[in-house]
Amino acid sequence: MSDTILVTGGAGFLGSHLCDRLIEHGRDVLCVDNLFTGSKDNIQHLLGCGRFEFMRHDVTFPLYVEVKQIYNLACPASPVHYQHDPVQTTKTSVHGAINMLGLAKRLRARILQASTSEVYGDPSVHPQTEDYWGHVNPIGIRSCYDEGKRCAETLFFDYYRQHRLQIKVLRIFNTYGPRMHPNDGRVVSNFIVQALHGEEITVFGDGQQSRSFCYVDDLVQAMILMMDCGAEITGPINVGNPVEFTMLELAETVLLKVGGRSRIRFMPLPSDDPRQRQPDITKARSLLGWAPTVSLEDGLEPTIAYFRKLLAA
Numbered sequence: 146m147s148d149t150i151l152v153t154g155g156a157g158f159l160g161s162h163l164c165d166r167l168i169e170h171g172r173d174v175l176c177v178d179n180l181f182t183g184s185k186d187n188i189q190h191l192l193g194c195g196r197f198e199f200m201r202h203d204v205t206f207p208l209y210v211e212v213k214q215i216y217n218l219a220c221p222a223s224p225v226h227y228q229h230d231p232v233q234t235t236k237t238s239v240h241g242a243i244n245m246l247g248l249a250k251r252l253r254a255r256i257l258q259a260s261t262s263e264v265y266g267d268p269s270v271h272p273q274t275e276d277y278w279g280h281v282n283p284i285g286i287r288s289c290y291d292e293g294k295r296c297a298e299t300l301f302f303d304y305y306r307q308h309r310l311q312i313k314v315l316r317i318f319n320t321y322g323p324r325m326h327p328n329d330g331r332v333v334s335n336f337i338v339q340a341l342h343g344e345e346i347t348v349f350g351d352g353q354q355s356r357s358f359c360y361v362d363d364l365v366q367a368m369i370l371m372m373d374c375g376a377e378i379t380g381p382i383n384v385g386n387p388v389e390f391t392m393l394e395l396a397e398t399v400l401l402k403v404g405g406r407s408r409i410r411f412m413p414l415p416s417d418d419p420r421q422r423q424p425d426i427t428k429a430r431s432l433l434g435w436a437p438t439v440s441l442e443d444g445l446e447p448t449i450a451y452f453r454k455l456l457a458a
C-alpha cells in the first residue's frame with residue numbers, strides 16, 4: 146500500500162502548516178482542496194517538492210486514491226465563510242466525512258477528523274471537558290457548522306464501532322498564525338488587520354467574553370501525535386491553549402504589538418456568540434503528552450509579520 150498521507154483542506158490555514166510539517170518529517174503528502182477558502186499561495190513553496198502533490202477536488206464527491214493515513218480538515222472554519230453557503234457547509238462536513246470514511250474503510254487507513262470546540266456550542270460548563278455534550282442551537286445561523294461537525298463525529302464513531310475503523314477525533318479550539326485568511330472575521334486576524342490599517346478595532350459586546358488561542362505550530366504537533374499514537378486512543382480529545390484572554394485583552398495586546406493609533410470600538414454581539422470558551426486539555430496532556438508551548442505574545446509576532454507582508458504586497 147502507498148505510504149502517502151492525504152490531507153483534505155490542505156491548502157487552507159491549518160492544512161498547509163500540517164503539509165509543511167509532514168513533508169519536513171519525510172512523508173509523502175497528497176493535498177486535496179477545492180480552494181473555497183484555501184489558496185495555492187499557502188502551498189506554493191511545496192509544489193516543486195517531489196513528495197508533495199496537490200489535487201483540486203471537492204470532498205462532497207467520492208475520492209479514489211491510495212493512501213495510508215487521512216487527515217480530514219476540509220471545511221470552511223470561520224463564520225463569514227461557513228455562513229456564505231450554509232447548505233454546502235453541512236454537505237462538506239457530512240458528505241465529506243462519509244466519503245473520507247468510505248475511503249479509509251476501503252484502504253483500512255487510519256483517519257483523523259479535525260473537529261471543533263463548536264461542538265460544545267455556547268457551553269454551560271467551563272472549561273469544557275470531552276464528556277460534556279454541548280449546548281448547541283440546531284436551527285441557528287451557526288448550526289450548519291456546529292451540527293455538521295457534530296454529525297461528522299457521529300459518523301466517525303459509528304464507522305469505528307460498526308467497521309472497526311481506526312479513527313482519531315480532535316476537538317480544535319481557536320488557533321491562529323500565519324496564513325489565516327485576512328478577511329474571514331476571525332478575531333485574531335480581524336484585530337491585526339484593523340490595527341495594521343490604522344482602523345478602529347471592533348470588539349463585540351463589552352469585550353469581556355473570553356477565548357483561548359493556540360498557535361498553529363502547537364496545534365499541528367498535536368495532530369501528528371494524535372494520528373501516530375496507539376490505535377486505542379480514538380478521542381475525542383480537546384486541543385487548544387487553556388490560557389484564557391478576554392477580547393478586550395486581546396485587542397489591547399494586538400494594539401501594543403502593532404503600534405499605530407487605532408482605537409477600540411464596541412459593537413453589538415452577534416447571534417449565538419459563546420461567552421466563554423476554554424479547553425480542558427487534561428486528556429491531551431495525559432494521552433498524547435502534549436501541551437501548547439507558544440505564548441500568545443510569542444505567537445502574535447510571526448502572525449503580525451505575515452499580515453504586514455501580505456497587506457504590503
Ligand SMILES: NC(=O)c1ccc[n+]([C@@H]2O[C@H](COP(=O)([O-])OP(=O)(O)OC[C@H]3O[C@@H](n4cnc5c(N)ncnc54)[C@H](O)[C@@H]3O)[C@@H](O)[C@H]2O)c1
Nearest residue numbers: 154157158159179180181182183203204219220222317320
Ligand atoms: N482554525 C481554527 O481555529 C479551527 C478551530 C476548530 C476547528 N478547525 C477545523 O480545522 C479545519 C481547518 O480549518 P482552517 O482554520 O485551516 O480553515 P480554512 O478555511 O483555512 O481551511 C479549510 C480548507 O478546506 C477547504 N475546503 C472547504 N470546503 C471544501 C470541500 N468541499 N472540498 C475540499 N476542500 C474544501 C478550503 O478551501 C480550505 O483550504 C476545519 O475543518 C475546521 O473546522 C479549525
